[in-house]
Amino acid sequence: MPEHSDFSQHQIEPRAAREWVKILSTYREPSVMRSVFELVVTVGPFLTLWVMAWWAMSVSYWLTLTLSLCNAAFILRLFAIQHDCGHGAFFNNRTASDWLGRVLGVLTLTPYDVWRRTHSIHHSSSGNLGRRGIGDVHTLTVEEYGALGPLMRLHYRVYRHPVVLFGLGPGYLFFLQNRLPLGLMNKARYWFSAMCTNAVILIALGLMLYFGGLMPILLIFLPSTLLAATAGVWLFYVQHQFETTHWAAEEDWQLHDAALHGSSHYVLPGWLQWLSANIGIHHVHHVHSRIPFYRLPEVLRDHVELAISNRMTIGESFRNARLHLWDEQSKRLLSFAQFRALKR
Secondary structure, eight states: OOOOOGGGGGOOOGGGHHHHHHHHGGGOOOOHHHHHHHHHHHHHHHHHHHHHHHHHTTTOHHHHHHHHHHHHHHHHHHHHHHHHHHTTOSOSOHHHHHHHHHHHHHHTTOOHHHHHHHHHHHHHHTTBGGGOSSSSOOOEEHHHHHTSOHHHHHHHHHHHSHIIIIIIHHHIIIIIGGGSOTTOTTOHHHHHHHHHHHHHHHHHHHHHHHHHOSHHIIIIIHHHHHHHHHHHHHHHHHHHOSTTOOOBOTTTOOHHHHHHHSSOEEOOOHHHHHHTTTTTBHHHHHHOTTSOGGGHHHHHHHOHHHHSTTEEOHHHHHHHTTOOEEETTTTEEEOHHHHHHHHO
């Protein structure tokens, strides 16, 4: 069995997981002024880079492409703000949060009401082996994978391959899958959310085509959105896919234990933490999702137990990307090579 990752050495005892909900509730109140400030310092650079990239087409297409790729960082941050809106953490006013989320959903290609519902399912079932399938990265147990035939094993291995997960997957997810309310197809409300978002996106693309031709779409819209989508998928992946994550059968699953122990603390440089809106402090977010993203570092400053729990460095995250199968016996994610060794 492989050595444990460094961040697994400081786990909070399971009995303490539920207690954190009450402790962290004191951080849940957002500041209107701070929320508006975070919105301005994200939307402002996003629009500025868009304008600069459009202007740069008359100078150099390479300059345009460079500026558009830089703008991916602010699209990612807009998605993080939309994420907080979905949790009711950005403004105390639910209506204001929802409408801001819907507007941002056009920029992130994500129908807000559809995403909010599937993400809620993710929070309420993360780590539950009996409720996989919506809002998660498909993960099989060692026993399930061992029972598959050769063709289905190949299918799973292809799905979990980095080229598919982080190469093809983000484009498919944001450009294609998000166009339909998959998983919620029987509800008119979610169809309305998806189709309205699609309509506004099409109008925006039509205006780009009318005023600038294909090049703004090819050099600004597509590269920036695709890079932001790839970064977002990677962040979501490492938040729950690590060696000592938490999965349990439905009869043994506990919401707060799964939230605390099944979510990582992704330790990033300060500038990356800012651009990703502290989403790497994911174990705190899952325990209490109503905490605004800009208050998450405050939690770590006040509670050293959470600051040292579930820590994952960038290097560890790359190593964890080779783990694909949950072993219910050892309570570890294993690689395919470790699965073969286990069977031998």
